[in-house]
Amino acid sequence: MSAVTVRPARTSDVRGILALLQPWVERRILLGKDVVTVYEAVQEFVVAEVDGILVGCGALHVMWEDLGEIRTLIVADAWLHHGVGGAIVDRLQLNARELGLSRLFCLTFEVDFFTRRGFAPIGEHIVDPDVYSQLLRSPDEGVAEFLDLAHVKPNTLGNTRMLKEL
């Protein structure tokens, strides 16, 4: 097997990230993203490549001083079960620690994958009321999903809310 490299995403990766996302949007597993949203968030992304081909991606979104979210973790079908997803999560966790985060949230159908990486299901309230009221000011849809706000509930049905202490 050729070596998998995980590196920070570049703007030239954005179309490839959207191509990785599209099948999962069609299967209603992940939410679609506008191209501009991915360009604006490009510094949050890492990508995995093999021989220069994009085979996976994932992003780390900072929500609070101690708290971040892993989002848009995807591996191309042909590369599933080769350790690519795990390598992306390892890199995002490293980035999270370097940023000073100590808790990582994710919202996912891939409960077993994240459980094996130290995440555990959580209840609804993992931030105190002051932080909650500040997070309500965020225009980010993922933060609304984290807060479990009514208008995003259709997006989160069937997903599990999980957290890992770093």
Ligand SMILES: CC(=O)SCCNC(=O)CCNC(=O)[C@H](O)C(C)(C)COP(=O)(O)OP(=O)(O)OC[C@H]1O[C@@H](n2cnc3c(N)ncnc32)[C@H](O)[C@@H]1OP(=O)(O)O
């Ligand atoms: C927070 C969010 O972003 S939620 C969204 C999550 N993403 C999705 O739902 C999109 C669809 N799913 C996917 O893209 C993938 O299934 C992912 C990202 C969840 C996992 O990606 P993968 O690259 O298959 O993960 P990876 O290969 O590291 O691990 C999966 C299993 O493959 C097997 N595996 C890993 N490496 C190897 C290897 N070298 N040889 C054989 N089997 C292997 C293991 O059983 C591993 O499980 P474990 O390490 O947990 O025991």
